[in-house]
Amino acid sequence: MEDRLREAVARSHADYTEARWEQITRSRVAFQRDQLMALESGEEAGGIVRCLVNGAWGIAVFTNPADLPRKIEEAAHLARTASGHVADPVGLAPAQVVEARHEGQMKRDFRGVPLDEKRRLAEAYNKLILGHSPQIASSSVRYTDAWRRTVYANSEGTYIEQGIPDVTLMVAAVARKNGDIQQAFESLGYAAGFDTVQGKEEEARKAAQRAVDLLGAKPVQGGTYTVILDPDLAGVFIHEAFGHICEADFLLKNEPMRKVMHVGTRFGVEYLNVVDDGYRAGERGNTPYDDEGVPWQKAYLIKNGVLTGLMHSRATAHKMNAVPTGNARAVSWEHDPIVRMRNTFIEPGTATLDEMLQGIERGLYACAAFGGQTMFEQFTFSAAYGHEIVDGKIGPMVRDVVLTGNVFHTLQNIEMIGKDFKLEGSAGGCGKGGQWPLPTTTGAPHVRVRNVTVGGR
Amino acid sequence: MDILSRATGKAESAELYEELREGITVSFNGGEIEAASSETVRGRALRVIAGGKLGFASTAGGSDEALLKSALVAASHGDPVPFQFTGRNGAAQPVPVLDPTVAQIGVDTLIRWGEEAIRRIRDEFPELIVNALLGRGTAAVLVRTSAGGAHEENRSYLSMSVSAEQIRKGDIWSVYASSSVRQATDLDRNALLDDLLRQLRWGREIVSAPTGTPPVLFLPTGLPVLLLPLMVGFSGMSVFLGTSPLKGRLGETAFDPRLSITDDGAIPYGPRSRTFDDEGVPTSSLPLVAAGVIGNFYYDLRAAALAKADSTGNGIKGSPMGGGGFRVPPGPASRNILVAPEAGSVDELIRDMKDGLVVAGVLGLGQGNIQSGAFSNNVGVGFVVKAGKVVGRVKNTMIAGNAYEVLKDGIRAIGGQTEWVFGSLSVPPILTGKVSVVTQ
DSSP states (O other), X not given: OHHHHHHHHHHOOSSEEEEEEEEEEEEEEEEETTEEXXXXXXXXXXXXXXXXXXXXXXXXXXXXXXGHHHHHHHHHHHHHHHHTTOSSOOOOOOOOOOEEEEEOOOSSOGGGSOHHHHHHHHHHHHHHHHTSOTTEEEEEXXXXXXXXXXXXXXXXXXXXXXXXXXXXXEEEEEEEETTEEEEEEEEEEESSOGGGGSSOHHHHHHHHHHHHHHHTOEEOOOEEEEEEEOHHHHHHHIIIIIIGGGBGGGTTTOHHHHHHTOTTOBOSOTTOOEEEESOOTTBTTOOSBOTTSOBOOEEEEEETTEXXXXXXXXXXXXXXXXXXXXXXXXXXXXSOOEEOOSEEEEOOOSBOHHHHHTTOSEEEEEEEEEXXXXXXXXXXXXXXXXXXXXXXXXXXXEEOEEEEEEHHHHHHTEEXXXXXXXXXXXXXXXXXXXXXXXXXXXXXXXEEEEEEEEEOO | OOHHHHHBTTBSEEEEXXXXXXXXXXXXXXXXXXXXXXXXXXXXXXXXXXXXXXXXXXXXXXXXXXXXXXXXXXXXXXXXXXXXXXXXXGOOOOOOXXXXXXXXXXXXXXXXXXXXXXXXXXXXXXXXXXXEXXXXXXXXXXXXXXXXXXXXXXXXXXXXXXXXXXXXXXXXXXXXXXXXXXXXXXXXXHHHHHHHHHHHHHTSSBOOOOOBSOOEEEOTTTTHHHXXXXXXXXXXXXXXXXXXXXXXXXXXXXXXXXXXXXXXXXXXXXXXXXXXXXXXXXXXXXXXXXXTEEOOOBOOHHHHHHHTOOXXXXXXXXXXXXXXXXXXXXXXXXXXXXXXXXXXXXXXXXXXXXXXXXXXXXXXXXXXXXXXXXXXXXXXXXXXXXTTEEEEEOOSEEEEEEHHHHHHHOEEEEOSOOEEXXXXXEEOOEEEOSOEEEEO
């Protein structure tokens, strides 16, 4: 494929051409209650070419490798058609020409693990959950792995081959009492081998026990609280609420928002530091080279409370006079790269959890995340569970905890940052622009925020 | 030798699923075209029953041998299968799902439609940032089984979505409208824009939301808050597993008697209509709720066998909310969900509710414990009604409640006009109580 790709992009008459060919091998095991819902493996290959002509993109996606030269012509033609309608042409910031080969490391390569062993692993976790308590009504356990091998070439002479591992485990329990149904889950994901999802019995037990505990928990009372976010939830918060608006493609054609997101603006307290890091050994968000061939870097989004940088593709970097940061990622060969996060986290501070609890008369300890969504500055995310905080002490469990707010106000309202830290690549993934699930990692210490709106009855 | 014949001797039976997707898309960012794309994607999946056990494998670009081998390996470690693949007797009345004129729509036309939409919004709201996505294409789908089942169909689609964003410091909001059809004449571009512009006009002022449990009117675009838990709860697999609160309640009046919901896979040119599902079972119209009474659950072959029921033709790769395609196995999923209209226009419902909240869209849809019916969402697009008139939009507002409770005891009125939203839901506006509203 190497020669084909190099030759095809070199022959293109477009202003810029890139081609990516991917081979993905994957397997999946899923149990629900006593049912084996999925036991499968798959192998797929496909390609995408992208041409820039007079400031407009043309893109072609295909599965027949013999179509490559024809698809480049097709993409160039589409770009030419679109370019007749462009007033503000797309340009590309310079990127170094790279010739590289990279393979993610696995202690135990999941490609060599028999499907049967993957099944037995998932089945054992499933049995643990089902046997945990008579109140457990059902379970869901899912194991997935995927090896994504990409070959990338562009008309500037960059050529990159990468092999990226991805392994995930999700263990969920459903508890039922009379008509009430509660669920709880733990979810893990790594750019690593099979070994990283072995020995996770404690996670299975935790999920089962929490589902049972939630049966006895009251729905949270809606209102405004001082909230302590646990590291899982604080990580999701920084990804959802802040990370997404630091993706520069969102600002590309958005003059007013570019002013709001001006580098140098103070967004939070002095001790707030937020990072998007392209590579940390074994982490799920790893992107050694992005899908435009740009090498990774560790980028501070917020340093000492001040906005220091955004995440860029080559096009957004060109427009905003910045440097490409290696954040142009595609979820698969079916998609073109767009600006995405990688391993995104709040750096640890100095407070202990006890110090954070002090002085809260009536607050909320919000833990783990069901998910989150943003609409620009407005964000919402659901905690998997929570606890009331009464007079500085963690009290009874509450459920249906959904937090919402304005990200700029909320960052200003961060009062304390914990000295602990946890980085978490979940089994799900990030969704944007129809591309889902993209492997990402989020992380944070405990974080205390005042004046957070919590939905509820 | 084709793959099904190749499987003979190695497996008792086999089922091949194949799809070929061809289409074009144009995307507009910030009021102008950014990219034009094409796709030609062929993917396949094979299920086998070997030694009485089920195996699944999928591929794009891979060989028949590799696909068959993967499926056989999976089967060798699988569990006994409770069902058989469909046979020859699946011949169904064809459902019209192909409009050949859709394939004639060129890139230039899609670009022009996008530019016209942007111009119309900007004429009235010049400061807004407008994005749009328009696409059309065809999916050729084939399901064949070693028992003689043979189904083939070409399905067309045409889709358009437009969003308009207002960006002011401290006040950013966005409205969105979309339509997905199979027949070119069903794409009503003006209606889509009328809907978007109405929201923009309603939202000129910011007003604080009523709190407590005021009347809440869910517009069709907001109604998935209440319908999503039901789409999970009516799945025959959720019922069998005991994770659905509807388990064991067939025939029970679990909803307001004015509520009727049908899952229909056979509406001519319906966005998720099809003659046969991804297991080769003919689709049909399936009443889920008839005048408040639980009528049916929906099944694929496996869930049906487990529950000792028949497949309802709901064995589909991927839920209506996304995902799917050749690489996932079929599972029970809804087709087109239709909520029967009652009476009254949106304006009349607003007039009658006097003071309350209109929900046109939420953030965080589907997050949380949806199996139980609980919802708690930020109102992304919502409006305040005072004395029967919309007076402005809300910010920092959350709604919470339980979908099953709201649809049983909380319905005040069901509107008379349905609208297609989220691709495959045809629903009227519903005025409710029993929804808590909090605001910052």
